[in-house]
Amino acid sequence: MKLRYNFGYFISEGFHSIFTHGFMSFAAVCMIVCCLLIMGSFSLVAVNVDHMLGDLEAENEFTAIVEETYTDGQTTQLQAAIRGIPNVASTTYVSKAEAMAAFKEGREDNELLNDLPDDVLRARFRIHVVDIERMKETASQVEALDGVAKIRAEFEIAEGFVVLRDIAGAVAIILVVILLLVSLFIIANTIKLATFNRREEIAIMKMCGATNGFVRWPFVFEGMLLGLAGALVAFLFQWGVYSLVANAVTGSDTMSLITVLAFRPMALRVLGAFVGTGLLIGTSGSVLAIRKFLQV
Amino acid sequence: MIRFKEIQKAYDNGTKALKGVNLRIDDGEFVFLVGPSGSGKSTIVKLITAEEAPSGGRLMVNGYNLNNIRPGQVPFMRRTLGVIFQDFRLIEKKTIQENLIFAMRAIGASPRETRKRVPYVLELVGLEQKAGCRPTELSGGEQQRVAIARALVNNPQMIIADEPTGNLDPMRSLEIMMLLERINELGTTLLVVTHERELVDRFSKRVVAIENGRIISDETGGYYNDEVTI
Ligand SMILES: Nc1ncnc2c1ncn2[C@@H]1O[C@H](COP(=O)(O)OP(=O)(O)O)[C@@H](O)[C@H]1O
Ligand SMILES: [Mg+2]
Numbered sequence: 463m464k465l466r467y468n469f470g471y472f473i474s475e476g477f478h479s480i481f482t483h484g485f486m487s488f489a490a491v492c493m494i495v496c497c498l499l500i501m502g503s504f505s506l507v508a509v510n511v512d513h514m515l516g517d518l519e520a521e522n523e524f525t526a527i528v529e530e531t532y533t534d535g536q537t538t539q540l541q542a543a544i545r546g547i548p549n550v551a552s553t554t555y556v557s558k559a560e561a562m563a564a565f566k567e568g569r570e571d572n573e574l575l576n577d578l579p580d581d582v583l584r585a586r587f588r589i590h591v592v593d594i595e596r597m598k599e600t601a602s603q604v605e606a607l608d609g610v611a612k613i614r615a616e617f618e619i620a621e622g623f624v625v626l627r628d629i630a631g632a633v634a635i636i637l638v639v640i641l642l643l644v645s646l647f648i649i650a651n652t653i654k655l656a657t658f659n660r661r662e663e664i665a666i667m668k669m670c671g672a673t674n675g676f677v678r679w680p681f682v683f684e685g686m687l688l689g690l691a692g693a694l695v696a697f698l699f700q701w702g703v704y705s706l707v708a709n710a711v712t713g714s715d716t717m718s719l720i721t722v723l724a725f726r727p728m729a730l731r732v733l734g735a736f737v738g739t740g741l742l743i744g745t746s747g748s749v750l751a752i753r754k755f756l757q758v
Numbered sequence: 759m760i761r762f763k764e765i766q767k768a769y770d771n772g773t774k775a776l777k778g779v780n781l782r783i784d785d786g787e788f789v790f791l792v793g794p795s796g797s798g799k800s801t802i803v804k805l806i807t808a809e810e811a812p813s814g815g816r817l818m819v820n821g822y823n824l825n826n827i828r829p830g831q832v833p834f835m836r837r838t839l840g841v842i843f844q845d846f847r848l849i850e851k852k853t854i855q856e857n858l859i860f861a862m863r864a865i866g867a868s869p870r871e872t873r874k875r876v877p878y879v880l881e882l883v884g885l886e887q888k889a890g891c892r893p894t895e896l897s898g899g900e901q902q903r904v905a906i907a908r909a910l911v912n913n914p915q916m917i918i919a920d921e922p923t924g925n926l927d928p929m930r931s932l933e934i935m936m937l938l939e940r941i942n943e944l945g946t947t948l949l950v951v952t953h954e955r956e957l958v959d960r961f962s963k964r965v966v967a968i969e970n971g972r973i974i975s976d977e978t979g980g981y982y983n984d985e986v987t988i
Contacts, residue, residue, distance in 0.1 A: 471863060663849055663860070669807070670912060671837035672864040673830075 466591045469679075476683030478541065479656065487688060494692025494743060495699065497645035498736050501638055504508045506732075508634040510723055512612035512627065524615030527602050528585045537585060540609045544587060549600045551590040559583050576626065595624050640744070649747030653685055657752050662757050674756045689744025693736040700732060701725055759785050759820055760806060760916075761809045766814035767971075769800050775801040777971040778815070783949060785915065789940040790958050793968035799951045802968070803920045806949075807841055808832050820915050840909025840946075841918040844924035846901045847862055848893040852903050854880070854890040879907040881936060898929030906937060907944045916947040921937070923954060931957055 480487045485715065527538055537555070544553050556564070561583040564576055589596045590605065597615070605613045657664065667677050708722040725732075768777035768811050771780040773797045783789050793799050804810040806819050807826065818826040820838040827835065855876055857962045880886045883903040893901050902922060909917050919938065923931035935957055936949070943947040952958060958965060967975040 662847070666847060666861070668833075668866040669836065669841055669847075670861045670908075671833045671835075671839075671863040673833045676864065676866065724943065 463570045472679040472683050474685055475680035479660075479680060479684050480687060486560055487652075487656075487684075490649055490669045490688045491647060491692045491695065493652070494689060495696045497641050497648075498693060498696035498739060499699055499745075500702070501641050501739070502542075502732060502736065503703065504634060506700075506704060506728070506734075508630060509728070510701065511718055512719070514721060520583070522589050523535055523590045524601050524604075524613060526587045526589055526613055527611045528587070529609045529611045530584050532585075532609050532711035536609060537706055540607065541587060543607050544589060544604055546733055547600060547603050549592050549596050550604075551592045553590075554588040556586045556588060558583055561586060642739070644741050646747055646750075649685065649688070649743050650750040653751035655679060656684065657681060657755050661755060664752075668756075677756060678749070678752055682745055682754050685744035685746075685748030685751075688749075691738065691740075692744075693733075693740030696740070697733050697736050700736070703727065759783065759818070759947070761818040761957045762802075762805075762815065763817070763818055764815040765805065765812050766811045766866070767798070767805060769810075769811065769899055775971055776805075776812075779971070781973060781976075783947065784830065785947050786942075788939065788944065788948045788961075788963050789950070789960075790963055790965045790967055791968065792950060792953055792958060794953065794957075797968045799898045799968060800920055800947060800969045803918055803949075803951060805920060806822075807839060808835060814853065833865075833985070837912060838915045840914040841985040842902070842917065843906050844921040844927075844972070846898075848901060848904055848908075848946075850893050852887060853890050853892055854896070854907075857893070857904060857927075858908055858911050861911050866913055875911055879910050881943075883907045886963050892976065898926050899933060902926065902930075902934055903937065905932070906941070910941065910946070914946065916949065917941065918949045918951075920951045921953070922950065923957065928956070932960065935961065 480671060510533045528540065532540065541553055544550060562578070562580050565583060589600075591600050601615050604610055664677055704725045708725070711722050720741050760781065761778045762781040765776055765781075766774070766777040768774045777859060779798075779802065781802075791799055791802065802808065805812055805817060805824070808819075808824055812825070819835060822831065822835040822838075824835070849860060852860060858876045858879065859872045862875065862984050867875075877886065880889055881904055881987075885900060885903055885907065888896060888900065890958055893904065896904065901926075906917075906919075906922075909919075921936050922938070926934065931954065936956070938950060939961065962979045964976070
């Protein structure tokens, strides 16, 4: 009992079928392109938002004000203690003079301030955290240390960013899952129509003694080719659309705050994700579609 | 080789199509299966091709025990059979030659094997001139000869024809039967389902008669002739 699998035959059958069912193939590719484009655009926006949030997060820090009576030596010890707390990314020491200079900056016109001695303000540490979500916890740990007079932080802003990022992430995942299911359904139905058109041929093949695998392969290749074609077309469109939008955003004055990532460094990953998703949708769609036809 | 032992067949809707059929066909035989419409002839064909499973009894086809055949084995059992239907079942958008190649490729034959085998079977059925035609360009008799060529192309042990002449005029029907007889003489076992009495009586073959899901006679030499003498 020998099984000869001739993949050249399957591929040429798959190709042939794509052209003989031209309209359905065109529709299927269009669906894959649409789904991938929606998915891709959303993901790229999400990546950009995440990137910007990352920037903002980096600026998130809180300030620990040092007890007035502390000497330089004690302050150095305090800095070491702060650095020892988990979730502390970095600490920057701000001396009394530096604090005063920073305070006076932008207030040069105010004559009252000119006469103030340099040591009116207390020395302080600017502390960056690793995980913005645990900022409050870290801040109270710092506050508990001896020599820390008080903590100054904008927890509301930090929490706002976290909530925003979490919502964006959840929405992205939900949308992508929904879109994946929709495109899978559409591909399965497209190939189901193709198999329906060829149920006679399938019946004849089965009557002649073709194995299920043999009957399935050309359809699987057809699905894979459709997925691949859709992925490549979607990639080119994505590139074009992304560049247009990026140019518009960076060129506009009102949106100058938004930084847009360049497409090229992400191109390979986008292409990989599209090809992978396209192949997956195409293959699983065709397998789903012909399951029923093989039960003879 | 076919063995039916007390075969019962009830369809899902409850119809009892076969009620204890015993039938033995040995290699090399030519057998007519006759009976009125609805008597269970096509059900017998579907059991042999494993399109349907028996509800009871024991069933062997060409060495395969169909009572407990694994699904993966069914295609290989089918390769020992060639099947012909009343409605030809050719692929209309393929040429005659492509139809035959399609049947060979379906079981994994290489292009070289098809180039050797296809002209041979086309000549056997007398259609070597029509290799490039499409089924719609042929007469009914010619289309059925293509179907016979397709059944033969994978060199089966047995050919099963379910009312192969049902759509043909008497002259073409006779030609088809003579072609099937010739194929049987070349060594292939033949089971031909029909209800055309003149046709059966022209050949001196074994005739199995079925009625209402039961075999009512199994004799050689023309079933309908016997009926007249009773
Ligand atoms: N798929 C089916 N489902 C239910 N009943 C069927 C099916 N196929 C055939 N039958 C019934 O089984 C009986 C025998 O049918 P069949 O074998 O096709 O007879 P024949 O080929 O001799 O005309 C008939 O009563 C028919 O209605
Ligand atoms: Mg019938």
